[in-house]
Amino acid sequence: MAIEEDREAARSLAAVARLAVVRASGGNPAARTLAGRGRSWLLGRMDRARRAERPGTGWRDSWSRERPGWRERAAYLSGNEVFSVDYQVCRRCRLGWVEQPSTVAKYRRCGLAAAALAALRSENPGIEWHTLGGHLADSVPFWISVGAGIPGGYTQRDPCPHRHAERGLNRFR
Ligand SMILES: [Zn+2]
Numbered sequence: 792m793a794i795e796e797d798r799e800a801a802r803s804l805a806a807v808a809r810l811a812v813v814r815a816s817g818g819n820p821a822a823r824t825l826a827g828r829g830r831s832w833l834l835g836r837m838d839r840a841r842r843a844e845r846p847g848t849g850w851r852d853s854w855s856r857e858r859p860g861w862r863e864r865a866a867y868l869s870g871n872e873v874f875s876v877d878y879q880v881c882r883r884c885r886l887g888w889v890e891q892p893s894t895v896a897k898y899r900r901c902g903l904a905a906a907a908l909a910a911l912r913s914e915n916p917g918i919e920w921h922t923l924g925g926h927l928a929d930s931v932p933f934w935i936s937v938g939a940g941i942p943g944g945y946t947q948r949d950p951c952p953h954r955h956a957e958r959g960l961n962r963f964r
Contacts, residue, residue, distance in 0.1 A: 794897060800848070801873060801901035804866050808850055808906035809913055812864075815853035850910070858890070860954070864907050871895075874903040880915050884951045886943070887911070887918040905937050912941065919943035923950070 804811075847870050855861035855877045865875040876892035889911070892904040912920065924947030926934055938944035 797868070798898065798901050800868055801866075801898040801903060804848065804850070804868060804873075805902035805906035808866070808903075808910040811849040812910070813849060813851045815851060817854065850907075861890070864911060866903050866907065868898075873898045874907065876904065876907055878911055879950075879954050880918055881951050881954045883953055885918055886948070886951055886954075887915055887920045888923060888948070888950065888954070889920065889945065890923055904933070908937055908945075920945055921948035923947065 848868050849866075851863075851865045851867060853863050853865070855863040857863075858877050858879075861877045861879045863875055863877050866873050872895075874892070874894045876889055878887060878889045880887040889908060892907065894901075894903050908920075912918070920938075920941055920943040922934070922945050926947075934945050938946070
């Protein structure tokens with residue numbers, strides 16, 4: 792079954808979420824001038840077209856294109872993005888936020904989201920984790936299960952003064 796093989800690949804990817812992370816180079820687009828940001832938007836589109844710095848299969852950490860100043864952690868299978876979540880951490884306040892983890896439909900329930908959140912926690916010890924809120928009703932069980940025993944529990948919390956409040960544009964899925 793091709794679909795079962797794909798899902799098995801997604802489960803394997805979830806298992807290496809703490810290890811196989813490619814960090815994309817480049818500056819923080821939010822820190823650039825307006826003209827620079829326009830150029831960065833254009834380059835971003837080209838980058839997307841070329842899939843530059845994207846692993847064929849693995850995890851990628853890069854600046855979020857939807858939320859200025861946020862990072863994005865994404866999973867790829869055979870060059871296709873199958874999962875992504877935006878996050879940011881304030882070391883001064885020891886607070887972290889994650890927003891809108893989204894998984895391509897056929898890879899849901901393979902553990903990608905939980906593995907990505909666990910990897911971010913392990914890379915950022917001592918951080919209390921939150922979301923900006925606005926969970927859809929159908930995602931409440933996910934947050935309860937993934938937040939159990941976690942400092943902060945992924946409960947709603949507004950950004951601290953040092954971090955970015957932007958909720959970003961609507962995701963394409
Ligand atoms: Zn702060």
